[in-house]
Amino acid sequence: MGGATTALADRLREGCESVARGLSRADDRGGWAAVAADCQRLVDIAAAVQDRAVAEVARREVVETEDGTLSEVVHLPGVVTLDAADLLAPALGASHAQAQRRVDSAVRLAAQRRPHPAGRPGLPAGTGFAGLHAAMLDGRLDPRRADLVVEELAEAPGEVAEAVVAVLDPFLGRDDGPTLRRRCRRAIARISPDLLRERSRRARGECGLRRWAGEPGVDVWQGVFPSEQAARAWAAIDGLAHDHVAAGRCTTLEQARGQALTDLVVGNASVEVVVHVAVPDDGVGDAGDPRGAGADRADVLEADAEGADADGGDAERRDAKGWHPAPAARSASVDDARERLVQVHGLLPGEPALVDGRWLAERTPAEAPVVCDRTTGARVDVGATHATPAYRPSRALADLVRARDGRCRFPGCSVAARSCDLDHVRPWPGGPTSADNLLCLCRRHHRVKQRPGWSLRLLRGAVAVWRDPTGRERTTHPPDVLETVVLTTPADAPTWHPSAPVEPVGRFSVLESTVDVLSDRRPRPVVLDLRHGRCRHRRVSRRAAWSGANDPPPF
Template sequence: MFEQLVGGTDTRPSSFERALSTALLDHPRPLVVEVVHPDPAVGWEYVPVRGGGTGHRPAGQDSAPDDLADLRDVLDAGIDHLQRAAAATRAIARLSAVVATSLAEFARCRPSESFDRQPGEQGAMSAATRNARPAALSEVSEWAVDEVAPSLRVTSTAAGVQLAESVVLVDRLPGTLALLARGELTPAHARQMVNVVGPVEDDGLRADIEAHVLGLLDRKTPPQLGDCARRIVLRKDADAAARKLVTAVRERGVRLHDRRDGTATVSLDLPLPSAAAIYRALETYAEDARADGDERTKQQRMADCVQDLILRPGENGMPPVTVALTLVATLETMLGGAEPGQVEGMLVPAEMVRELGYTFGLMPRPAPDVAGLSDGGDGDGAPAGPECETSSDPDPAPPPRSGPAPAPAPVQDRALDEWLALARARNEAAVQEGLAGAEQAILDGTWVDGELRALLDVGALIGVRDLAGTGLAHRPRIAVVDRLRGSLIALTDAAGIRRGAGLGPPPATDGYTPGAELERFVRMRDRRCRFPGCRARARSCDLDHRREWPDGPTAHDNLWCLCEHHHRLKHQAPGWRFEEADDGGLAITTPSGEVLVSHPPRFGTDLDIPPF
């Protein structure tokens, strides 16, 4: 809805912009040109240039300067530069494969059993240091890193990371190495594969996952490829993912990093739900702190709020804030399946999804056994429907009605409320019983540290119950999904399912601004900015009309999410075209003539485009 962003400003293109657009559209391979901003003190006028189109010159100048380039020459020159950069990027990828292979071979020439003192010998590496080393370097001499660092002119820490990544890439991910050697993916893509797929222990499973992920590479950016790989690993290696979750949560902490410019970075490692809640709370505080004349950016205000909240508690007068987190999970996950879920659009293991479901009363927690450690049994109830989405964004109050008062809530609605209340009560009782059992198990010495025995273990580590005042702002919504295509069909709730209502997209809105249900549906469908590779979350995006209103309706099939930057790009940047693709996706034509097609991310599938 960019028209509202610009308010009362005149958005009509100038004569120069119209001429530039004409030249770009007529050119077989258009490219962005540099637009010179005129000096307001001088003024500009637009004149014809060689080859058609218009140029610009200071007002009063009789002829265009000799060095005024022909627009088409500029376009072609820009394309040549871009192609040269792309070729160099592929060459860098091929050389990166050479570096990785060489470092892996070097590591084989430095076996720890030949170069290092063995455990138990005087002067040997301590057990703590040995355990902290990357698993890929467990059989490599501890001194190998000290050879790599000066040779590559990097720090010892960076050398250790690069050496470990090279060993994993060469020894465990041959398919990724082959694509890197051919220049078909970048070192950043390979690093995502090393970090996400490389740790899978089973050789056959790892090879299967690698082939699956690389088959979906297409035009993914490194973060997109990492998300795709993470989803597949979480699904196919769920047990290992659960163990890694427990290990990661136990390693939570606060760390200080010197940036060497008089500032420092404080990093806070927490379970994702808690970290997301903290971040959203800081966003709210920062928004409340904005005042007229305040030139601080949002990030600067968030940083200042952290200082005030921690260093001056009670002195800043900041009121408590309410944040909203969105949980997306399949019904199968809630019932014990391995399909990962999402919190704020970020993948989380199925174990964490179920723990959040228990905590917020979405389903009753299975009772723990006598030792306080359950056998991992599944819950005995869950919201119906293929996908369950919860968000604490409150619904707007309905408009006043005329005529008779509305009928009382259906019996089914009251029954659902009673069921949720009972589930929350059972959850709290199970929590208290389980924690008591865990405490007794520790006292009895029967608690096995490091072994994932129950969802309760994860819950206790996650600490979601320590978030005071958390809960559902409204009943869960159910996303009805086409299981074959993975596309969103409807966004309703359990009561709507029972009544047979709402099993389709919300109706169009009469007017420019979409209604609450329509807006919620579009944001849930897109989940991120629809510009290819953009990671901006839908909640912070604008809803843009594909065909400008009122020529196009305010309807689900004429709306898509665009972040502010790409919304401005659509309306302002010369040479870009945003159109509807033949398959219903968003087709974006770049100034160089390349067409990028974007579709909403699929539910429960790794495909980025419709399978047919």
């Protein structure tokens, strides 16, 4: 089967290249646009076939028979085995979360069933998405818009979803994503208004805030809030942002909103930042040099941000995390750190972060350094002082392993270490309860490790080597806290002034994002203008406050 699809892919590639060569550079835009459209149709068809393959992988499971041999069991369509996403992730070039979403979508579209975990009682329920999968096979619907409709109808009974898809079918080949979403919601409101109400209730119950690493030196936050709370919070942020712009503290309103948000949050919380120097494990030097014999690798600073303790229990936390006595860490000058970005660890789970050198220099380093493996930069338990003959690790050992790993150590998983189990790589009591035999695994991948066909080895320096039932090996590494990155801005570097965004923001195009920012530069009072139906609670005219001759739309 795999060889046949590989040969077909090669023939398709050769055919597409032949068509492209047949079009000379002198051909008009229409010819090239037709090639792009035909290629998109091929992509849509290939995605539908791939969905079928993903759904088939998902319902197949490797089990151990009574005689100890491994055998494959094929479940009903719609059943999803525990390790399906992790088996597919390397083939798709995806993280665990991305592969899990891919499996979920493929099962709903190709198998036309709701994902049903293997081993759970009951049968997979129908989704009513046969029309969507057929449109993809026809080359009329791309995966992105198909997933959009699936998202809108995820909780709908199969017969309701089938009726909505039938209404959408004439438009699948021509509507863009936002238009298709609006058309889908109108159809749901007509066919099953109770479903729309239930979806709104569920969405409000799933509100929350997420954070991950963005471009170097910045984080990305994504928040989903109840509309009425979001409106009040946005008004407060927007009002303070206009003050920042008026006072010259920020250049753009969008930048000022970010500053206003952090000002409001930090101004109402108590946060303690503890800085530690990381040193290699080949010895702590004498004469006050914490780098010792490992001076060939420069020391870096690690920052742990956590809520301040009322009792100021710094000593207890240092002892719990396994930090060892050492000469006082070096101090840094605020002047020396001007216009520098310095890489630190500990602000994000398993991710390095670039921070302002002046901000870092204002913090006093802790007295004890963090000792790390000189090859991988992973934290080490010098002399195995925290090892224990018991099954459960001590608090100090658990804190050390979690700080070393940062996150779940399964390939592609980003669950923070604080939410993970500590797993014995070699089962206890055959394997010791020590840093060299403990690893952070989220609950799901803790179970995957125990599935037939999976194996794990933990090498020196906390390097983890995974092997899946197909024989593929993947390696994960701990964060290298000895890695040194210091970015200094040259004295003659021009000052950068941000302007209106030139990249799309969220769901909006470049034009929409730019117009939104330009229109937000108008002076405005911090008053909410609430409307619903024919009622208007309060209205404040903003037009009178603006007399510019070059207003961007809306005018």
